[in-house]
Amino acid sequence: MLSMAVILGMAPACHHAHEEHEHEHHHDAEQYTAYNSDFELFAEAEPFLVGQESKVAAHLTYLSNFKPLDSVRVKISLVVDGEAVSQLIEQPSQPGIYKCTVKPTKAGCGQLKVEIMQPAGTSVLTHPHVHVYASHEAMHEHGHEHGHEHGHEHGHGAANAVAFTKEQSWKIDFATDTLRMQPFGTVIKTAGQVLPSQGDEREAVATASGVVVFNNGSLVPGAAVKAGQQLFTIESSGMADDNMSVRLQEVTASYSAAKAEYERKLQLAEDKIVSQSELGRAKAAYETAKAAYDNLQRNFSQKGAVVRAPISGYVQRINVGNGSFVEAGQSVITVSQNRDLFIQAEVQPRYYSQLSTIGDVNIIIPGDDHVYTLAELNGSVVSYGKSTDKDCPLVPVTFRVRNQAGLLSGSFVTLYITTRSDQQALAIPNEGIVEEMGNYFVFVQLNPESFEKRLVRLGSTDGRFTEILSGVKAGERVVTRGASMVRLAQNGAALDPHAGHVH
Secondary structure (H helix, E strand, O other): OOOOOOEEOOOOOOOOOOEEOOOOEEOOOEEEEEEOOOEEEEEEEOOEEOOOOEEEEEEEEEOOOOOEOOOOEEEEEEEEOOEEEEEEEOOOOEOOEEEEEEOOOOOEEEEEEEEEEEOOEEEEEEEEEEEEEOOHHHHHHHHHHHOHHHOOOOOOOOOOEEEOOHHHHHOOOOEEEEOOEEEOOOEEEEEEEEEEOEOOEEEEEOOOOEEEEOOOOOOOOOOEEOOOOEEEEEEOOOOOOOOHHHHHHHHHHHHHHHHHHHHHHHHHHHOOOOOHHHHHHHHHHHHHHHHHHHHHHHHEOOOEEEEEOOOOEEEEEEOOOOOOEEOOOOEEEEEEOOOEEEEEEEEOHHHHHHHHHEEEEEEEOOOOOOEEEOOOOOOEEEEEOOOOOOOOOOEEEEEEEEOOOOOOOOOEEEEEEEEOOOOEEEEEEHHHOEEEOOEEEEEEEEEOOEEEEEEEEEEEEOOOEEEEEEOOOOOOEEEEEOHHHHHHHHHHHOOOOOOOOOO
């Protein structure tokens, strides 16, 4: 059985509200919440009376993605004084919702226990305060004794409460989390330029002097190329100097002559007519001529020199036009793998003393909603400047990243450079904050289907998290993703909050 730390929901222990009509009884469903390290439980049940069946609907959610549990066996038990009444549910009635009926046999304060039976083990969630009544009269007496202010876990009492059902939250990108103090150091916001790293960019250079001829009309900036692929030729025919067609003929003739001489002396050596040293010299001359011939055959044609891509990647720049004259060694095309990149930023000198304590960098790419961390991009701090000059009084800081986010060399990104610090603060993901007319709000969970809209005062942000100065406190559970959809529900876009429940 998996070890789980149960975090209790917000339901008061063993209390409930009631409504009584003259000829019939009607009672709201009791609501129970529990958490462990993997799951959230939100259960609704008719009040438990000894000898009477009560409907139970357990909503089970993965905490890893806040999606409904499905196709897993679940056991629901009501335990009072060590005696358990249990139901094994083979399949949910719909994804995430497991329904059953429970008929208590003993009155008292007990536990609602849910066991999720996974192949890797059983995960247990427990709500420790569930009241089982001996009779209707006992339930009403209990209600009158404790008063309606001790009502069960509906969470509708707050003035700004918003109903947002599990069925709604399961359909969107949604999450909640418990607020806790966490390290939150100095944040340096700046812009950075994406630059190619050394080794990530290579030049295709002219191997001879002549006129550049692009044979492939689709060779444009951004085009993908493979290592060894022919990019262009350099024609030198008609030129008095460095005429490659003449050079190719000369080398071909030299190679043919050296080959014939070596083969002739090889036969004579078998008859002991020539010495081994003479044969060796012929072999060396042949191999030298062959190397020159193979090089020309591979890199030159009758039209001129053939230039190939030095690495696989993308055409970064074309440095000359078709038909331009180039000298041997001149760069014609720049090929980039666009894989390992530098991001270079400049910060104000007042932050210089903190640059040695950079903890992480959050990177915002224009047009991309995701905020990338330096760790996500397998990045690291390369260096930071140790001085400034009068022309540029800012301090350069350079980071190396692996391009896993579609970064474009030469483009600009926004950086939030965070420093390591012992300072603690309450912080919430930016997706959990909504803005209305210059005011900022978060949604505090009353139960998994009810949220209180809370006005907060914000501090600094690191691009992913924002410091909360007032309005919430540590230990409260808040919406961290999907807050904008909860706001829409407040404005009347919500579904029936009891859809699919035991009501």
